[in-house]
Amino acid sequence: MHSSKTTTPPSALWSRDTLTRVPFTVYDDPSVYQTEQERLFHGPTWNYLCLEADISETGSYLTTFVGETPVVVVRDDDGEIYAFENRCSHRGALIALEKSGKADNFQCVYHAWSYNRQGELTGIAFENGVKGKGGMPASFDKSAHNPRPLRIAVYCGLVFGSFSEDVPSIEEYLGDEICERIERVLHKPVEVIGRFTQALPNNWKLYFENVKDSYHASLLHLFFTTFELNRLSQRGGVIIDESGGHHVSYSMIDREAEKDASYKEQGLRSDTENYRLKDPTLLAGFEEYDDGVTLQILSVFPGFVLQQIQNCLAIRQVLPRGTGRTELNWTYIGYTDDTPEQRETRLKQSNLIGPAGFISMEDGAVGGFVQRGIAGARELEAIVEMGGDSAESSEGRATEASIRGFWKAYRQYMSA
Amino acid sequence: MTDLMQLCAFNAAYANTIDSDALEIWPTYFTEICHYRVTHIENEREGLAAGIVYANSRAMLEDRISALREANIYERHSYRHMIGMPLITASSDDAIEASTPFMVARIMHTGQTELFATGSYQDKFVRTDGKLLLSRRVAVCDSTVTDTLLALPL
Numbered sequence: 001m002h003s004s005k006t007t008t009p010p011s012a013l014w015s016r017d018t019l020t021r022v023p024f025t026v027y028d029d030p031s032v033y034q035t036e037q038e039r040l041f042h043g044p045t046w047n048y049l050c051l052e053a054d055i056s057e058t059g060s061y062l063t064t065f066v067g068e069t070p071v072v073v074v075r076d077d078d079g080e081i082y083a084f085e086n087r088c089s090h091r092g093a094l095i096a097l098e099k100s101g102k103a104d105n106f107q108c109v110y111h112a113w114s115y116n117r118q119g120e121l122t123g124i125a126f127e128n129g130v131k132g133k134g135g136m137p138a139s140f141d142k143s144a145h146n147p148r149p150l151r152i153a154v155y156c157g158l159v160f161g162s163f164s165e166d167v168p169s170i171e172e173y174l175g176d177e178i179c180e181r182i183e184r185v186l187h188k189p190v191e192v193i194g195r196f197t198q199a200l201p202n203n204w205k206l207y208f209e210n211v212k213d214s215y216h217a218s219l220l221h222l223f224f225t226t227f228e229l230n231r232l233s234q235r236g237g238v239i240i241d242e243s244g245g246h247h248v249s250y251s252m253i254d255r256e257a258e259k260d261a262s263y264k265e266q267g268l269r270s271d272t273e274n275y276r277l278k279d280p281t282l283l284a285g286f287e288e289y290d291d292g293v294t295l296q297i298l299s300v301f302p303g304f305v306l307q308q309i310q311n312c313l314a315i316r317q318v319l320p321r322g323t324g325r326t327e328l329n330w331t332y333i334g335y336t337d338d339t340p341e342q343r344e345t346r347l348k349q350s351n352l353i354g355p356a357g358f359i360s361m362e363d364g365a366v367g368g369f370v371q372r373g374i375a376g377a378r379e380l381e382a383i384v385e386m387g388g389d390s391a392e393s394s395e396g397r398a399t400e401a402s403i404r405g406f407w408k409a410y411r412q413y414m415s416a
Numbered sequence: 417m418t419d420l421m422q423l424c425a426f427n428a429a430y431a432n433t434i435d436s437d438a439l440e441i442w443p444t445y446f447t448e449i450c451h452y453r454v455t456h457i458e459n460e461r462e463g464l465a466a467g468i469v470y471a472n473s474r475a476m477l478e479d480r481i482s483a484l485r486e487a488n489i490y491e492r493h494s495y496r497h498m499i500g501m502p503l504i505t506a507s508s509d510d511a512i513e514a515s516t517p518f519m520v521a522r523i524m525h526t527g528q529t530e531l532f533a534t535g536s537y538q539d540k541f542v543r544t545d546g547k548l549l550l551s552r553r554v555a556v557c558d559s560t561v562t563d564t565l566l567a568l569p570l
């Protein structure tokens with residue numbers, strides 16, 4: 001889906017054919033931003049729209065965005081989910097103004113053009129004129145003037161949409177390893193326990209890179225280290241899909257090492273009595289997955305994150321809002337069959353995440369530090385070379401392979 | 417003092433504690449077992465229980481301050497609270513419930529000042545030894561959006 005509006009050939013941004021350098025200009029150039037809207041968000045990608053649980057009843061709808069394009073997502077009485085651009089075919093006004101609701105159909109407030117739940121233009125006010133005067137010409141074909149529809153894919157209760165006809169199936173898009181890791185968390189029905197939006201003072205890519213950056217975690221986020229909450233007997237790694245665009249980073253209990261380390265660990269902890277949590281129930285959790293994985297951060301290109309930090313589960317939707325602004329929508333979830341105790345645990349652990357999260361508040365600010373830092377450095381580049389130059393799955397955290405994976409996919413879409 | 421004056425005095429001291437960076441004092445406004453939460457009006461309307469800050473003990477509030485002092489990294493900034501007149505919704509010998517509007521400006525070290533949050537405190541105060549303490553304070557923000565991050569408490 002190319003457009004002739006593109007002004008900067010994206011390939012020209014990169015001076016060298018390496019994934020280890022990122023030109024700073026990609027974070028603030030309006031023409032790059034415009035090209036992203038066309039080639040990524042309107043291109044053959046799957047964009048997270050909502051949870052199936054958000055629109056569980058016939059006629060339930062919500063409004064969200066694909067890139068910066070407003071869309072309506074709605075469940076029709078055939079039980080299927082439909083999505084279409086939230087833009088009246090007539091003059092371009094928003095069709096639906098509310099964040100969510102229930103509707104039999106949609107009517108633009110401006111001139112009362114109406115649409116059914118599948119996004120088809122069904123009615124034009126005064127179509128035949130008033131008293132034989134005015135009205136639309138008989139040749140006007142309503143069915144040729146629907147707002148642009150999206151293809152929909154539902155996977156594990158997640159609703160994705162795409163403006164592209166060429167996008168592969170969601171399973172193919174994600175690949176087996178990512179599918180497995182999504183299913184691991186979303187293997188049974190979930191319900192929303194809170195929604196929060198964080199306005200980030202930076203380009204959307206800086207946040208998405210941050211999500212994929214396993215290198216920064218223990219350096220920027222000191223909560224676990226300060227309170228001696230890290231487990232020595234952990235191992236982890238990153239999984240990167242073939243496209244490079246999706247990733248999983250994880251930590252898990254190393255059962256063997258735990259046997260050896262637990263003694264030492266205890267000794268270490270008691271040495272730092274001052275920095276123990278006064279109320280350790282904040283992190284008191286329960287084991288709900290039998291694989292020992294205590295942390296799993298999963299991203300799907302171009303703007304979806306699924307997070308399991310112990311028992312704290314959340315979905316994050318990353319939406320661009322101009323070159324230097326991003327909206328991060330947090331949806332905190334639990335399982336519908338949570339016991340009251342399990343739910344309370346999730347609520348307490350949610351102190352770790354979100355705009356005030358003990359281990360995530362820094363992420364809200366650090367993108368802005370970059371955005372401000374690069375203000376006079378458009379011709380220069382960022383270095384993304386930890387762990388070499390490849391974008392492949394690896395063990396350990398001292399690598400920027402997932403970030404290189406992002407740029408691999410990004411460059412592919414932008415130059416396609 | 418009347419209930420109303422007591423609540424006003426309480427809130428004035430509460431605001432001053434946060435705005436003058438005496439954060440270690442902040443947990444002492446709460447009972448040992450308490451509920452403190454920061455959320456917004458839409459979650460509240462839908463009955464969604466989560467908060468961006470969620471505490472059910474004074475110790476948890478103390479931990480939040482320790483984390484801010486020792487662990488979390490954020491640009492230096494301060495708040496200015498303007499706390500309005502409490503609307504007392506229930507009052508007995510033991511407890512007072514009130515809804516009180518607030519506005520909080522955030523002043524960054526760069527000089528940038530902006531309206532950071534508006535909302536209302538949904539409070540339950542208990543009287544112990546002639547003194548009021550919060551057994552519950554839910555800061556319900558009017559906006560669903562938090563700019564950049566929330567470090568200092570509301």
